[in-house]
Amino acid sequence: MKKNTWFIVVGIVVVLGIVGFVFNSKKSSGTTKIVALYPLTGGLASWGESSQKSTQLAVDEINAKGGVNGKRLEIVYQDHKCDPKEALSIYQQSLAQSKIFTSSSCSGTVLAIAPSLKNDNSVLLATVVASTKISSSSPLVYRNWVIETKQAEIAGQEIKSLGLKKIGIINEETDFGKGLATGLQNYLKDSGVAVVADSFATGATDIRTQLTKLKAANVEALFIAPQTEASSEVILTQMEELNFKPKLLVNDIILGAPNLIAKHQALLEGARGGNFVSKSDKLQGFLDKYKAKYGADCAHTTACAVAYDTAYMIADAIKANGDSPQGVADYMRSVNYQGVSGTTTFDQANDRSGVGYVLSEIKGGQVQLVK
Amino acid sequence: MDMLTQIIFNSLIAGAIYALVALGFNLIYGATKFFNFAHGSIAIAGGYATFYFNKILGVDVYLSVLLGILCAGFLGYISNKLVFSPLRKKKSSHMIFMVASLGILIVIQAVISLIFTSEFQTLSSSLASSKKYIFLTGIITKTQLILFLSVLLIMGLLVLVLKKTMLGKTISAISDSEEIARNIGINSNRVISYVFVIGSAIAGVAGIFVGFDTGISPTMGMSLLLKGVIASIIGGVGNVYGGVLAAFMLGLIENFGVWNFSGEWKDAISFAVLILFLLFRPQGMFGKK
Numbered sequence: 001m002k003k004n005t006w007f008i009v010v011g012i013v014v015v016l017g018i019v020g021f022v023f024n025s026k027k028s029s030g031t032t033k034i035v036a037l038y039p040l041t042g043g044l045a046s047w048g049e050s051s052q053k054s055t056q057l058a059v060d061e062i063n064a065k066g067g068v069n070g071k072r073l074e075i076v077y078q079d080h081k082c083d084p085k086e087a088l089s090i091y092q093q094s095l096a097q098s099k100i101f102t103s104s105s106c107s108g109t110v111l112a113i114a115p116s117l118k119n120d121n122s123v124l125l126a127t128v129v130a131s132t133k134i135s136s137s138s139p140l141v142y143r144n145w146v147i148e149t150k151q152a153e154i155a156g157q158e159i160k161s162l163g164l165k166k167i168g169i170i171n172e173e174t175d176f177g178k179g180l181a182t183g184l185q186n187y188l189k190d191s192g193v194a195v196v197a198d199s200f201a202t203g204a205t206d207i208r209t210q211l212t213k214l215k216a217a218n219v220e221a222l223f224i225a226p227q228t229e230a231s232s233e234v235i236l237t238q239m240e241e242l243n244f245k246p247k248l249l250v251n252d253i254i255l256g257a258p259n260l261i262a263k264h265q266a267l268l269e270g271a272r273g274g275n276f277v278s279k280s281d282k283l284q285g286f287l288d289k290y291k292a293k294y295g296a297d298c299a300h301t302t303a304c305a306v307a308y309d310t311a312y313m314i315a316d317a318i319k320a321n322g323d324s325p326q327g328v329a330d331y332m333r334s335v336n337y338q339g340v341s342g343t344t345t346f347d348q349a350n351d352r353s354g355v356g357y358v359l360s361e362i363k364g365g366q367v368q369l370v371k
Numbered sequence: 372m373d374m375l376t377q378i379i380f381n382s383l384i385a386g387a388i389y390a391l392v393a394l395g396f397n398l399i400y401g402a403t404k405f406f407n408f409a410h411g412s413i414a415i416a417g418g419y420a421t422f423y424f425n426k427i428l429g430v431d432v433y434l435s436v437l438l439g440i441l442c443a444g445f446l447g448y449i450s451n452k453l454v455f456s457p458l459r460k461k462k463s464s465h466m467i468f469m470v471a472s473l474g475i476l477i478v479i480q481a482v483i484s485l486i487f488t489s490e491f492q493t494l495s496s497s498l499a500s501s502k503k504y505i506f507l508t509g510i511i512t513k514t515q516l517i518l519f520l521s522v523l524l525i526m527g528l529l530v531l532v533l534k535k536t537m538l539g540k541t542i543s544a545i546s547d548s549e550e551i552a553r554n555i556g557i558n559s560n561r562v563i564s565y566v567f568v569i570g571s572a573i574a575g576v577a578g579i580f581v582g583f584d585t586g587i588s589p590t591m592g593m594s595l596l597l598k599g600v601i602a603s604i605i606g607g608v609g610n611v612y613g614g615v616l617a618a619f620m621l622g623l624i625e626n627f628g629v630w631n632f633s634g635e636w637k638d639a640i641s642f643a644v645l646i647l648f649l650l651f652r653p654q655g656m657f658g659k660k
Contacts, residue, residue, distance in 0.1 A: 041488050041490065043490075045488070081489060198629075198633055199635050200634045200635075201635065201637070203591065203594065204637070205581065205586060205591070206381075206385055206585060208377075208626075209381045209626040209629040209634070210634040212374050212381060212630075213374075213629070216374040229491075234585060234586065237586075243510060
């Protein structure tokens with residue numbers, strides 16, 4: 001009897017699950033779904049949240065104008081937590097809902113998904129990812145962001161212009177962090193600048209000895225390449241603890257973290273780095289709409305602008321070629337979109353072309369462009 | 372050479388955290404003889420409980436620490452009462468205990484993530500404002516100094532309890548043989564409950580210090596536990612002094628390894644040391660107590 005009761009309970013749960021699935025499928029027959037893989041929790045949650053709000057703003061506008069080809073556009077938001085394993089898992093689970101994906105942040109998540117896209121006949125429009133490995137990782141990945149080598153070059157140019165002879169690098173062991181460190185080392189090769197480099201694993205909370213080593217090496221400047229705001233916090237806190245205050249060169253994770261800058265203002269004052277800045281007359285109008293809808297400024301202006309443009313580009317692609325992944329990919333190949341983040345076109349490697357980083361500096365707790 | 376003192380300080384700070392985890396783990400393992408994965412997440416839960424009381428409810432920091440320790444001890448008690456005690460009654464194998472403890476680890480992690488999100492949280496408002504002391508050429512913060520002294524204090528108290536009190540003697544008896552202990556009239560279930568409370572409370576202290584020193588996230592319990600377990604195995608499982616000494620030794624090996632090689636080798640160095648011990652001295656440096 002007890003066994004039968006268990007069978008009945010399990011049976012009811014299964015039947016309810018099937019009914020729910022069928023009900024939801026019917027309900028969504030008038031919609032076109034797109035899956036958005038964003039870091040909604042974890043060290044880059046604020047970037048994910050900015051992307052999510054911007055995407056939703058675009059989608060609400062599109063739906064208010066009648067949707068796409070008579071159907072409402074619906075975004076299914078999933079949290080990849082900046083974890084490649086998690087990203088691949090939720091990508092696979094989401095294939096039943098849509099084969100058109102967009103994502104934000106963490107190069108490793110895109111690199112985890114890219115090899116599966118062809119077999120699954122799906123397409124991914126990735127934003128806020130900078131690893132060079134993403135270029136040509138799959139003909140079905142389009143990267144709406146700038147490649148990290150350009151960010152490393154900005155740091156390298158700054159080091160050369162300041163006439164520094166010995167610099168340090170501390171990077172997180174992720175595709176993005178390693179890529180930045182390697183990019184800078186390659187840029188400085190044969191330049192006469194001595195480089196002392198060290199790294200730390202993702203999730204490490206004790207990097208004092210790496211920092212002690214860099215301090216002992218008497219580096220004139222330190223290039224910091226973390227993957228998340230959480231690891232940035234660890235580095236900056238332990239630098240303060242060790243009284244290690246060299247000239248700082250930082251990446252766009254730190255430049256895009258106002259809370260972090262406020263907390264470590266003294267240490268970060270004068271820190272410079274490459275920042276991807278949107279250049280468009282339409283940008284301010286978008287930022288005003290964002291503030292009006294959410295009651296606060298977008299925390300990561302360029303990430304917001306790019307996510308907003310990407311949603312519109314996907315809608316345009318579906319309008320033109322239907323909601324097939326291949327149709328979206330074909331559309332992106334020749335797209336020339338004038339959006340709030342500027343003009344978007346993709347090069348042969350499916351990377352956004354014609355954009356770069358600009359040198360920025362933290363002054364008085366604010367990030368300013370260096371003229 | 373200038374940095375030698377700093378590297379030693381860095382090693383002592385890391386070792387102190389490992390020692391706290393090893394102390395609680397050793398105590399519970401000694402009495403129950405199973406690998407308690409839940410220990411890592413209970414440590415982190417202690418840190419989050421303190422975070423909740425201090426940062427969210429605004430309770431005084433010292434009272435919050437005390438409440439955090441109590442919460443960790445209570446979680447240890449509950450995990451024993453609801454899961455391990457029934458399994459003991461069923462005479463389940465050590466494998467079942469281990470899998471159950473892994474389940475508890477995952478549940479606690481998930482609950483912490485649901486309540487606090489998986490954001491990285493720090494307990495101090497700014498470690499930079501924490502007072503610093505300079506000895507020779509090394510810098511150590513007030514938090515780290517308290518951490519180091521706490522390990523010595525907790526170890527001393529634990530040894531005192533184990534050697535000088537009736538509870539300690541019954542714990543030792545159960546660690547030697549639960550069956551014989553029961554036969555001579557010791558209420559082993561009650562004593563094991565105390566062991567879980569004390570061991571988990573010590574783990575909670577570790578989690579709280581991690582929160583003050585570097586910061587905590589819901590999923591860091593496993594890595595914290597593994598370092599404590601390596602220390603425990605190197606020192607000799609069940610050996611209180613051995614675990615603490617091995618924890619500091621592990622901190623020194625790791626940090627001098629990072630100094631000589633690179634940060635990416637840190638975990639590899641720890642596990643290489645563990646493998647060497649398992650191969651050539653599985654009873655640990657000091658063997659059982």
